[in-house]
Amino acid sequence: MNAPQLTRNQSLVFDVLEKAEGPLSAYTILDKLRDQGFRAPLQVYRALEKLLEYGVVHRLESINSFVACAHPGEDCHSHGIVAFAICESCGQVIEFHDHEVDHRLMGWVRSQKFKPAKTTIEIRGTCEACAA
Amino acid sequence: MNAPQLTRNQSLVFDVLEKAEGPLSAYTILDKLRDQGFRAPLQVYRALEKLLEYGVVHRLESINSFVACAHPGEDCHSHGIVAFAICESCGQVIEFHDHEVDHRLMGWVRSQKFKPAKTTIEIRGTCEACAA
DNA sequence: ATTGCACACGTTATAGCATAACGCAATTGA
DNA sequence: TCAATTGCGTTATGCTATAACGTGTGCAAT
Numbered sequence: 001m002n003a004p005q006l007t008r009n010q011s012l013v014f015d016v017l018e019k020a021e022g023p024l025s026a027y028t029i030l031d032k033l034r035d036q037g038f039r040a041p042l043q044v045y046r047a048l049e050k051l052l053e054y055g056v057v058h059r060l061e062s063i064n065s066f067v068a069c070a071h072p073g074e075d076c077h078s079h080g081i082v083a084f085a086i087c088e089s090c091g092q093v094i095e096f097h098d099h100e101v102d103h104r105l106m107g108w109v110r111s112q113k114f115k116p117a118k119t120t121i122e123i124r125g126t127c128e129a130c131a132a
Numbered sequence: 133m134n135a136p137q138l139t140r141n142q143s144l145v146f147d148v149l150e151k152a153e154g155p156l157s158a159y160t161i162l163d164k165l166r167d168q169g170f171r172a173p174l175q176v177y178r179a180l181e182k183l184l185e186y187g188v189v190h191r192l193e194s195i196n197s198f199v200a201c202a203h204p205g206e207d208c209h210s211h212g213i214v215a216f217a218i219c220e221s222c223g224q225v226i227e228f229h230d231h232e233v234d235h236r237l238m239g240w241v242r243s244q245k246f247k248p249a250k251t252t253i254e255i256r257g258t259c260e261a262c263a264a
Numbered sequence: 265a266t267t268g269c270a271c272a273c274g275t276t277a278t279a280g281c282a283t284a285a286c287g288c289a290a291t292t293g294a
Numbered sequence: 295t296c297a298a299t300t301g302c303g304t305t306a307t308g309c310t311a312t313a314a315c316g317t318g319t320g321c322a323a324t
Contacts, residue, residue: 007300007301009302026280027280027281039303042304043302043303045281046301046302050301061193061194061252064281064282064310083237085244087246094244096240098240101233104230104236108215109217109255109257112226113260113263114219114226114255114257115258115263116257118256119253119256120256121237121253122251122252123241123248123252124248124249124251125247126247127244127247128244128245139273140272140273172275173310173312174275174311175273177311196281
């Protein structure tokens with residue numbers, strides 16, 4: 001799905017994520033948007049739901065946070081499975097697409113007659129800069 | 133790390149997970165152990181922390197739940213990265229180990245000079261039995 | 265033996281993440 | 295016009311996880 005014109009709330013949330021250095025939790029986003037009139041978590045979650053649907057934002061399951069897609073203008077859903085390296089020290093996220101990993105995992109699920117819907121690959125650790 | 137003798141609380145939590153058909157949340161475990169004297173979430177979380185450390189239980193990040201390792205008696209940490217297929221309908225979990233996927237992902241993180249600590253691979257979808 | 269340490273445990277409180285349920289307004293298309 | 299859809303705002307609630315405190319027990323070093 002490609003992103004249609006974003007609504008005001010969706011734009012605000014997306015802008016916050018784009019300008020952020022790393023992933024943000026929904027409540028952090030909420031705090032950053034209080035001046036813009038945001039009052040409740042649902043305003044953030046509803047916007048995020050759409051942004052995820054449009055493929056312009058990713059959810060990082062292992063840290064309950066959200067990050068803008070590293071490929072501006074594209075729909076990340078078209079890249080196949082996305083893997084993330086998440087630095088537990090500075091929070092920086094590196095995005096990665098690998099067809100071989102896709103192929104391998106999808107081959108396995110098919111052999112199990114399992115029908116995949118959403119795949120998560122997240123590697124937590126320490127980035128080069130933070131590896132003292 | 134190999135599992136030493138489990139404490140009472142650790143045994144109780146592990147037993148609940150082993151007897152369960154699928155993954156359980158910490159609070160579900162708590163409810164199942166009220167009769168055994170459990171009163172507070174921390175009792176469950178502390179036991180889980182150890183069981184994860186011993187490699188006899190896995191945490192499923194994408195559904196905030198925990199599941200007993202499919203390889204009784206072994207330490208799953210020694211199998212390399214573990215991937216899970218999680219049925220969103222019946223909750224069943226299939227565990228999977230693939231060295232090629234490991235190799236590919238670890239090759240990538242090394243190329244990024246990223247030092248991996250913990251890797252999560254979770255595929256949510258529908259299992260064979262539930263695929264109507 | 266006693267001191268000090270490590271560890272498991274219990275309890276209360278609180279923090280952090282996410283959604284249910286209601287109602288309203290604007291838009292669109294039959 | 296009417297119905298359906300979508301976004302929005304609000305209140306309330308539920309679920310997930312940890313902080314901070316204190317207790318007891320076992321064990322090793324002195």
